[in-house]
Amino acid sequence: MADTNQTPRPETAGETRPAVEFRDISIAYGSFVAVRDFSLAIAKGSFVTLLGPSGCGKTTILRSIAGLVDISAGQISIGGKRVDDVPIYKRNIGLVFQSYALFPHKNVFDNVAFGLKYRNVPKPEIARKVAQALEMVRLPGSERKLPSQLSGGQQQRIALARAIVFEPEVLLLDEPLSALDANMREEMRVEIKKIQKATGITAIFVTHDQEEALSMSDQIVVMNAGRMEQIGSPEQVYEAPATGFVADFLGKANMLPGIVSSSDGARTTIALAAGQTVSVAAALPPGRAVTVVVRPQKLSVGAVPSGNRLTGRVVSTSYLGGNAIYEIDIGGGTTIRANTQISGPVAAEGQTVELAFDAAACVLLDEHGQRIPVLPGRQSNAKTSSASTSPRQQ
Ligand SMILES: Nc1ncnc2c1ncn2[C@@H]1O[C@H](COP(=O)(O)OP(=O)(O)OP(=O)(O)O)[C@@H](O)[C@H]1O
Ligand SMILES: [Mg+2]
Numbered sequence: 212m213a214d215t216n217q218t219p220r221p222e223t224a225g226e227t228r229p230a231v232e233f234r235d236i237s238i239a240y241g242s243f244v245a246v247r248d249f250s251l252a253i254a255k256g257s258f259v260t261l262l263g264p265s266g267c268g269k270t271t272i273l274r275s276i277a278g279l280v281d282i283s284a285g286q287i288s289i290g291g292k293r294v295d296d297v298p299i300y301k302r303n304i305g306l307v308f309q310s311y312a313l314f315p316h317k318n319v320f321d322n323v324a325f326g327l328k329y330r331n332v333p334k335p336e337i338a339r340k341v342a343q344a345l346e347m348v349r350l351p352g353s354e355r356k357l358p359s360q361l362s363g364g365q366q367q368r369i370a371l372a373r374a375i376v377f378e379p380e381v382l383l384l385d386e387p388l389s390a391l392d393a394n395m396r397e398e399m400r401v402e403i404k405k406i407q408k409a410t411g412i413t414a415i416f417v418t419h420d421q422e423e424a425l426s427m428s429d430q431i432v433v434m435n436a437g438r439m440e441q442i443g444s445p446e447q448v449y450e451a452p453a454t455g456f457v458a459d460f461l462g463k464a465n466m467l468p469g470i471v472s473s474s475d476g477a478r479t480t481i482a483l484a485a486g487q488t489v490s491v492a493a494a495l496p497p498g499r500a501v502t503v504v505v506r507p508q509k510l511s512v513g514a515v516p517s518g519n520r521l522t523g524r525v526v527s528t529s530y531l532g533g534n535a536i537y538e539i540d541i542g543g544g545t546t547i548r549a550n551t552q553i554s555g556p557v558a559a560e561g562q563t564v565e566l567a568f569d570a571a572a573c574v575l576l577d578e579h580g581q582r583i584p585v586l587p588g589r590q591s592n593a594k595t596s597s598a599s600t601s602p603r604q605q
Pocket of ligand 1: 240243245263264265266267268269270271272419
């Protein structure tokens with residue numbers, strides 16, 4: 212089991228071992244520990260995103276898979292084989308970086324063919340595989356062009372072709388879209404996903420862009436200061452953030468501090484610092500300090516049928532067509548954001564409005580910023596992925 216076979220080989224059909232597995236790894240740069248006690252098992256063929264703010268250790272983790280940084284503790288396996296002592300050039304990994312890192316004086320063909328030549332693939336096969344890869348990234352016939360004759364998006368497609376042409380076991384993508392303009396970025400998101408699905412390759416993607424992460428991933432690993440904060444599907448991490456950090460990092464979240472005022476064992480009333488109350492399906496002791504987290508999209512403004520209600524004064528309105536974003540002062544110095552569909556006239560600044568939201572749309576955090584479980588059936592739980600070890604829970 213603990214062998215360090217130097218040649219990770221393609222898996223045979225039906226294997227269930229993870230494509231990549233980290234067990235309790237730590238990575239230090241000198242005395243600075245950039246990644247701490249990180250464990251994760253990545254299922255073969257999945258698209259996993261490491262998401263987190265600048266400096267949280269995303270690139271460091273990615274580089275450790277490629278062997279570009281050494282781990283100081285723990286172990287990494289690729290395709291079930293430990294690679295701690297396997298040098299970079301013997302790991303069968305495709306890499307795409309933010310900077311396209313193409314060889315500027317080599318044409319597209321030679322750039323894409325690089326990994327194949329390196330692996331002594333016969334010439335006719337190289338030509339066939341390069342053509343295939345260029346087809347896949349939708350730049351067929353560009354073999355003779357130089358990188359300088361291509362746009363940023365096209366260069367990134369070539370970098371992608373170069374990374375997948377030798378059918379690596381794992382594809383690592385480090386913020387590959389961040390150098391592109393907004394339109395190209397969206398197009399490339401779709402493109403990368405399509406290619407990943409078509410090839411069935413295991414992809415590990417790094418970004419600090421939550422939209423990118425939500426739209427592309429099977430699983431999102433939210434990182435904070437060198438540690439895993441939560442792992443889950445996009446829906447899990449968005450709808451049921453395990454911590455205040457995750458709630459805040461994944462889009463806007465209204466965080467409303469309060470104190471439990473009463474509970475009948477099934478429903479709990481929370482007195483918000485803003486002076487109003489919220490009712491949730493949970494059993495919590497009176498006096499307990501909690502934070503109610505509710506997404507702007509879960510708030511309706513105006514006449515609404517059921518659920519929790521808050522009253523506030525509109526501070527600002529941004530009309531966006533079918534919906535509007537309101538900043539609403541609910542008292543006690545608390546302003547909350549609502550992103551709501553418009554069913555009647557748009558509320559004007561200064562207007563007093565009623566806000567409503569379903570109790571099931573709330574997440575409760577304790578005084579340490581950890582999610583408090585609500586009663587079963589009332590809210591989807593951010594379950595630990597079966598393909599992972601436990602992130603911080605509750
Ligand atoms: N070669 C290095 N020497 C010393 N410290 C480093 C080195 N590389 C990274 N670090 C530090 O390790 C931490 C993690 O860096 P890393 O590049 O993994 O972050 P990141 O999450 O990829 O950030 P970004 O979103 O800015 O790319 C940072 O605090 C960084 O300053
Ligand atoms: Mg980085």
